[in-house]
Amino acid sequence: MQGPIPGFRLFLVIVLSIALVVLDARFGKLDTVRSSLGTSLSPVVWLGSVPDELTTWVKSLFITRDDLQAENETLQARLLILERRALKYAALSAENSRLRELLNASGVLDDRVIVAEIVGVSPDPFSHEVIINKGSRDGVQVGQAILDAFGLMGQVLSTSSFTSRVLLISDSSHAVPVEVNRNGLRAILLGNGDINNLELVHVPDTADIREGDMLVSSGLGGRFPKGYPVAEVASIEKEPGEQFIRISAKPRAHLSRSQMVLIVFQANVERREERLNDNLSDSDTDIDAVGSP
Amino acid sequence: MLSVISYPVFGISIILSLVLSISLFPLGWFEFRPEWLGLMVFYWTFRAPAQFGILLAWCLGLLLDVLEATPLGVNAMAMGLVAFLVLTIHQRLRMFPMPQQCLMVFLLLGINQMLVHFIKQVLGADNAGFGYLWPALTSAVVWPFICVLLDNLNRKLG
Numbered sequence: 001m002q003g004p005i006p007g008f009r010l011f012l013v014i015v016l017s018i019a020l021v022v023l024d025a026r027f028g029k030l031d032t033v034r035s036s037l038g039t040s041l042s043p044v045v046w047l048g049s050v051p052d053e054l055t056t057w058v059k060s061l062f063i064t065r066d067d068l069q070a071e072n073e074t075l076q077a078r079l080l081i082l083e084r085r086a087l088k089y090a091a092l093s094a095e096n097s098r099l100r101e102l103l104n105a106s107g108v109l110d111d112r113v114i115v116a117e118i119v120g121v122s123p124d125p126f127s128h129e130v131i132i133n134k135g136s137r138d139g140v141q142v143g144q145a146i147l148d149a150f151g152l153m154g155q156v157l158s159t160s161s162f163t164s165r166v167l168l169i170s171d172s173s174h175a176v177p178v179e180v181n182r183n184g185l186r187a188i189l190l191g192n193g194d195i196n197n198l199e200l201v202h203v204p205d206t207a208d209i210r211e212g213d214m215l216v217s218s219g220l221g222g223r224f225p226k227g228y229p230v231a232e233v234a235s236i237e238k239e240p241g242e243q244f245i246r247i248s249a250k251p252r253a254h255l256s257r258s259q260m261v262l263i264v265f266q267a268n269v270e271r272r273e274e275r276l277n278d279n280l281s282d283s284d285t286d287i288d289a290v291g292s293p
Numbered sequence: 294m295l296s297v298i299s300y301p302v303f304g305i306s307i308i309l310s311l312v313l314s315i316s317l318f319p320l321g322w323f324e325f326r327p328e329w330l331g332l333m334v335f336y337w338t339f340r341a342p343a344q345f346g347i348l349l350a351w352c353l354g355l356l357l358d359v360l361e362a363t364p365l366g367v368n369a370m371a372m373g374l375v376a377f378l379v380l381t382i383h384q385r386l387r388m389f390p391m392p393q394q395c396l397m398v399f400l401l402l403g404i405n406q407m408l409v410h411f412i413k414q415v416l417g418a419d420n421a422g423f424g425y426l427w428p429a430l431t432s433a434v435v436w437p438f439i440c441v442l443l444d445n446l447n448r449k450l451g
Contacts, residue, residue, distance in 0.1 A: 006346070006347060006377055006380045006381065007377075009346065009347040009348060009373075009377070010347055010373060010374070010377040013347055013348065013351045013369070013370065013373035014370055014373070014374075016351070016366070016369075017351070017366035017367070017369050017370030017373070018366070018370070019366075020364075020365045020366030020369070021364045021365070021366040021367055021370075021412065021416075023365075024364040024365045024366065025364040025416050030365050033365065034359055034365060037355070037356065037359040038359050041311070041356060041359055041360060044308065044311045044312055044315070044360070045315060045360075047308070047312045047316075048312045048313075048315045048316035049316070051316060052316075120315045120316065121315065121323075122315070122361060122362065123314040123315050123326070123357070123360060123361050124361045124362075124363065125323040125324040125326070125424075126324075126418070126419070126425070127362075129362060131315070157362065158362065165362055172419055193419070
């Protein structure tokens, strides 16, 4: 009943697919199509997170009053500790900005964050991506940094209206510019497809780096905000003949366990770009002014 | 070929397979997750070749592309290929005993995975060895259950 048609249909489908792949991968023309398809698929993403939400809901049904009270007490104690730390932090940040003013350095603004929840993981086991429940409707943009309570998790790869896709720092195509917190030594931290292990590359074998050193984002490259903890140096291997030492680091963020994440909005980066554009347009008008008489 | 198929069962099975292919799965077992959508394309082209064909499989593959964030068209082409291969062999496939059907599931979904990973590597992904064939194997293992379940549902509701 399908006679010669299947072969023709297969041919059609293959030609269409190749055209789509080339358009998407080489020229990036299909982002709007992908985004709208992703928006229409958001019920599926939501359904995917239902079993998980159901188990937490059922668990919350069977929690006793005593447990809740105990939890409340520990939380209040923790709140006190954190508030004390925040007080100290406020004083420190005021002092820091005063010192920066003395140095004529640009002031550091606090980053604004919004909270999102992980609602799905990528079906492809060879890419480390998760899906979060905030999208372009909430102002999320491609390239924003994602944190959890312990450190940097990754960056936004693409957005649809209600969800966004986050590339984790452990993905083999991901790199973060970092510095050693102790002495400011700069390096690049690469993901290698292992969720518990990152690679610090191109560190000369005379560099001052030790096991247990904290690596924080350096803010170079302009994509990630400066000063968030990323990983901790786990092991260092020196091979006498090699030019660089082999360093593996353990990510601070709980990449495979965190449920709640923070999306960082960098106020100062946007402002700096605006200023840059203003300067450019200013120089344009200058040139015009010189050219016109 | 079934005498009747139930369209509600068809719709729900497709949505469920899409949900299963992204829902939270134990992390250590991630690479063994069956290729749910591939199984559904296999089942519905096998049981209802008149209604379910290459173009519909292609559209479903496109949805999987969006969910997986692969370049649009990669999974779509592979799904279309699976549907085509099932269409060419479905009359023989009905005569096969269950173990042989499982073998065919493994082969066709293996071809699907190979095509997907071939295109990804052409586009610059890492070489991941033969680990990508695990989903085809687990799909072959769950095939008898899926097949019996969907057959029963079709008979009851169709």
